[in-house]
Amino acid sequence: MSLENTDSKAMVLLMGLRRCGKSSICKVVFHNMQPLDTLYLESTSNPTMEHFSTLIDLAVMELPGQLNYFEPNYDSAELFKSVGALVYVIDSQDEYMNAVTNLAMIIEYAYKVNPSINIEVLIHKVDGLSEDFKVDAQRDIMQRTGEELLELGLDGVQVSFYLTSIFDHSIYEAFSRIVQKLIPELSFLENMLDNLIQHSKIEKAFLFDINSKIYVSTDSNPVDIQTYEVCAEFVDVTIDLFDLYKATQNLISDGNEQPKKRELKNVSQLANGVVIYLRQMIRGLALVALIRPNDTDTENCLTVVDYNIDVFKKGLEKIWANSTTDAAKVAAIDNGDNA
Amino acid sequence: MDDGGNRKKLLLMGRSGSGKSSMRSIIFSNYSAFDTRRLGVTMDVEHSHLRFLGNMTLNLWDCGGQDVFMENYFSKQKDHIFQMVQVLIHVFDVESQEVMKDIEIFTRALRQLRKYSPDAKIFVLLHKMDLVQLDKREELFRLMMKKLKETSADYGFPDLVGFATSIWDESLYRAWSQIVCSLIPNMSVHQSNLKKLKQVMDAYEIILFEKTTCLVICSSNDPGSATTTTTTTSAPTSTTIDKLDPKRFEKISSIMKNYKESCTKLKSGFKNLVLNDNIYVSELSSNMVCFIVLNNSNESHQLVSENIKKASQFFE
Numbered sequence: 001m002s003l004e005n006t007d008s009k010a011m012v013l014l015m016g017l018r019r020c021g022k023s024s025i026c027k028v029v030f031h032n033m034q035p036l037d038t039l040y041l042e043s044t045s046n047p048t049m050e051h052f053s054t055l056i057d058l059a060v061m062e063l064p065g066q067l068n069y070f071e072p073n074y075d076s077a078e079l080f081k082s083v084g085a086l087v088y089v090i091d092s093q094d095e096y097m098n099a100v101t102n103l104a105m106i107i108e109y110a111y112k113v114n115p116s117i118n119i120e121v122l123i124h125k126v127d128g129l130s131e132d133f134k135v136d137a138q139r140d141i142m143q144r145t146g147e148e149l150l151e152l153g154l155d156g157v158q159v160s161f162y163l164t165s166i167f168d169h170s171i172y173e174a175f176s177r178i179v180q181k182l183i184p185e186l187s188f189l190e191n192m193l194d195n196l197i198q199h200s201k202i203e204k205a206f207l208f209d210i211n212s213k214i215y216v217s218t219d220s221n222p223v224d225i226q227t228y229e230v231c232a233e234f235v236d237v238t239i240d241l242f243d244l245y246k247a248t249q250n251l252i253s254d255g256n257e258q259p260k261k262r263e264l265k266n267v268s269q270l271a272n273g274v275v276i277y278l279r280q281m282i283r284g285l286a287l288v289a290l291i292r293p294n295d296t297d298t299e300n301c302l303t304v305v306d307y308n309i310d311v312f313k314k315g316l317e318k319i320w321a322n323s324t325t326d327a328a329k330v331a332a333i334d335n336g337d338n339a
Numbered sequence: 340m341d342d343g344g345n346r347k348k349l350l351l352m353g354r355s356g357s358g359k360s361s362m363r364s365i366i367f368s369n370y371s372a373f374d375t376r377r378l379g380v381t382m383d384v385e386h387s388h389l390r391f392l393g394n395m396t397l398n399l400w401d402c403g404g405q406d407v408f409m410e411n412y413f414s415k416q417k418d419h420i421f422q423m424v425q426v427l428i429h430v431f432d433v434e435s436q437e438v439m440k441d442i443e444i445f446t447r448a449l450r451q452l453r454k455y456s457p458d459a460k461i462f463v464l465l466h467k468m469d470l471v472q473l474d475k476r477e478e479l480f481r482l483m484m485k486k487l488k489e490t491s492a493d494y495g496f497p498d499l500v501g502f503a504t505s506i507w508d509e510s511l512y513r514a515w516s517q518i519v520c521s522l523i524p525n526m527s528v529h530q531s532n533l534k535k536l537k538q539v540m541d542a543y544e545i546i547l548f549e550k551t552t553c554l555v556i557c558s559s560n561d562p563g564s565a566t567t568t569t570t571t572t573s574a575p576t577s578t579t580i581d582k583l584d585p586k587r588f589e590k591i592s593s594i595m596k597n598y599k600e601s602c603t604k605l606k607s608g609f610k611n612l613v614l615n616d617n618i619y620v621s622e623l624s625s626n627m628v629c630f631i632v633l634n635n636s637n638e639s640h641q642l643v644s645e646n647i648k649k650a651s652q653f654f655e
Contacts, residue, residue, distance in 0.1 A: 226604045233601040240594045241614055244587045245543075245632055268612035270602055290605075299640075 010182035011082055012060045015106060016089030017099050021124050021166070025089065026060065028166045029175055030212055080110045084182045085118040092137045092163075093125045100141060104148035111157055119159045120178050121145070127165035134163055169229050176215045185319055189217040196312045197221075197289070200305045201296070205289040206231050207281065210239065216285060231288040234276050238266040238286075269298065277302075279309055281316055347522050348398045348423055352412075352448055353430030354441055355380070355404035358466045361506055362430070363387065363401055366515050366552055369600060372506040383408055384420070391519065392549055392556075393626040413447050421448075421455040428462045428518060433479065434470050442490060449494035461496045462518050463487055469505035476503060509589030516554035516592070526557065532653045533559045540646050541638075546588060546630040547623070547654075553596040555588045556627065591630060595620070616640070621647050624654045 014022050061083070080086075088106065090099045103121065110117050123141055126134050142161055149155055162174035180186055193205050197219050204227050206215040213232045242264060264280040275291040275298065287309060293301040351359050361375035367389050381403035389397040402412060402420070412420050429445050445463075452459050465483055468476055484501045491499040502514035520526065529547065537545050537559040545559040584590065599609045611621040617636035621644070623629040629647065 230601050230604050233598065237594055237598045237612075238614060240590070241618060244584055244590060245618060264615060266612065266614045268598075269610045270605060270607040271610045272605075272607040274605055274607060 010084040010179075012085045012087055012178065012182070013079070013083040014060060014087050014089065016124075017091070017102060020089045020091040020094070020099070022089050024166055025122075025124070025164075025171060029171060029214070030060065076109070077113050080113040080117065083114070083117065085120055085178055086110055087120045087122060087178060089122045089124050090141060091125055092123045092134075092141075093128050096137075096141060097144075100144045100148060103145060104152060107149065107157060107159070108152050108154060111154060118178070118181050119157060120174075121159055121161045122164045122171075122174060123161060124164050126163045126170070127167045138163055169225060169232060172213055172215075172232065173223070173225065173228065175212075179214055180217065183216065186217060188319060189316075190220055192312060192315050193217060193219040196308055200308045201291055201293055201301055202305065203227075203290045203292050204231075205287060208232070208235055208286045208288055210235060210280075210284050210286050227290060230276065231290065234266070234268070234278055234288055235286060238264060238278050241266075267302065273298070275302065277305060279313075281313055282320055285316075287312070345394050346396045346398060347425045349400065349426045349428060349518075350420070350424050350448075351399060351401045351428050351430070352444075353404050353464075353466075354409070354432065354435070354444060355406070357404060357430045357432035357435070358506065359404065359430050360385070360401055362464075362466070362504075362511060362515070363399060365506055365511060366554070367399070369596070375506060380405065383411075389552075391552070391626075392523065393624075395522065397519070397522070409444060413451060417451050418455060421451040424452060424456040424459045425522060426460050426462065426518060427452060428464060430464045430466050431483070433465050433467050433483075442486065445487070446490055446494065449491055449496060453495050457495065459496075460521055461491055461499050462514070463499060463501045464504045464514055465501065466504050468503045468510065469507045509586055509593055512554065512589040512592040513586070515552075516556070516588070519549075519552075519554055520556060523556065529654065530557050532650075533557060536646075536650050536653075539650075540631065540643070541634050543632040543634045544583075545632070546591065548592065548595065548628040548630060550622070550626045550628050553592045553599070553628070555592060558588065595628070595630075611644075613640070619643055619647070623647065623651050627654055629654075 014026065016022050061079075086106070088099075088103050090096050090103070107119055110119070121141070123138055126137070129137065138161060145159060146155070149157055149159075160177075162170070162177070164171045164174045183189070189207065193207070196202065197205050204221060204224070205219050206228065207217045208215050208231070213235055215228070264278065264286065266276075266278040268276045270276070273293060275293065277287075277289045277291055279287050281287050289305070289309075291301065291305060351363065353359050358375075360378050360381050361370075361372075364370035364375055364378060365372060367387065381401055383403055385401040385403070387399045387401065389399060391397050400420070402408065427448060429448065431441055431445075435441055449461070452461075463484075465480055468480075471479055480501070480503045484499075487501065488497075488499050491497070500517070502510065502517070504510045504514050523529075533545055533547060536542070542559070547556040547558065548554065549556055595609075598612075602609050611619070613619055615636060616638070617633050619629075619631040619633070621629060621631075629650075631643075631647075633643070
């Protein structure tokens, strides 16, 4: 039963050797901690869980690095069965031979228990490396992992690699990709976004989780990291400004005697005509779009965008309604089994 | 007295390592607090000319604080350094081991100022406040200010203004916006215009920012001008405003500045922003940005922007 429960919830398992930066990643991505403050984090001794719900319910479980998962008293089989993605963190500034061996062992075990698991490797702390070194390290780690897996007879396993650092946006980018693999509705979302941008002069649109600034989906145009950064920072700006005057907004709605919950909407125009547009969607998601009205009138362009985004939002609501009924069905079957 | 009327000379003094150049870089050169670690020692005096509000030029003299240079300022270069000073900003490192020596240098500066520019305004910043425990900050500030007030009164500068600052929070913006505001001549005009604008637009609050530095010039809910003599204890003004964060001006400053910074990634400057049809941020003139919070969020978009356009001619 517990298995079924976690099944409806995508779970990400964060693993790695000790001091490779797992807790820091968690704190920075999910708790908005300043990267510098993570220097003072204690060593983690117990598995910790983070829950956050975007379009899907996601749980990130962090395992202490110094633990041996192959001790018989540890129920690792159960654990690996229930997760959707295994994220292994390798410290690129340290000697990584041990980490690669450890990774291969974990993959062997996890794959045996749960062949549908996504295996993701973060080559972490690359902020300290020069550009050439980064590429070298990535190639080296990829090659060594490949060899290790070949030796174990697992050359068919798909492993994705990401270069990350908590001091820039690469960690968010990597997590976004990882989370996206766990969303079954992703292709619909992408199609919807593609439709949206085609008809409203939008250059790029992201569907953000407001709390973590992970993007759940984007259109099929290639992601430019700078655009992503600007959009993620725009989410921050919106929330910070909104929070400052939240008290007044409550006051106003009280005056009108209809304390309706307003959805966030923020539109900003830049000197070169580009418009950054944010609208809150369902369940802590926000759509952030970069619009280039070019020669047309900005007001008119925005009206069209507003309308199209309304349509898009309705679509999202429909998808969500269906996925909840699916989950409810699963729960119902589950209960039936028990009864 | 001040040549040309619009050139202002600001002396930024303090002992070595107290964080003078870091401040300057953050406020005027868009550094982040983290970037300031890369700054090295300032050799002698580093001049920077900053245009502020279009017609005002701030000549910021960042005086390197090592003892060798300091001796020089008070002996050989004294008439050069201390002549025609509008503002002295003296920075104290709260972590300093030699407090008496810090104060002594301050008094030497005051002595020269009394001789060469007796009309100068004096500001002291107790800097690196983030290194002091939260519950001790207030008392430390009070003690230090008492001592410094006595010292400066002895030298004929009785109305000394002090701030507790840190580069890691908004206190730096607060201090600098008050310092710079004390130099703006037609402050009362801006203030009354802003009050009128607030009435016309039925706004809850309007704040005026300088465009490049994002320093607060004035706000519609401020009864006096921004050059108040009160220091850290921010006086809440009217009852409706009480609920708001008293540090909101500084926070908006730093939010807007970060946003402008991120706009540069798209190779463009900021023009306007509308949040929830209720907060409008817009350029008011070539060197001012206004931040308007409306009472009523159902106001038509065009009406508001038309109002802003009309208002802009009064703030040129």
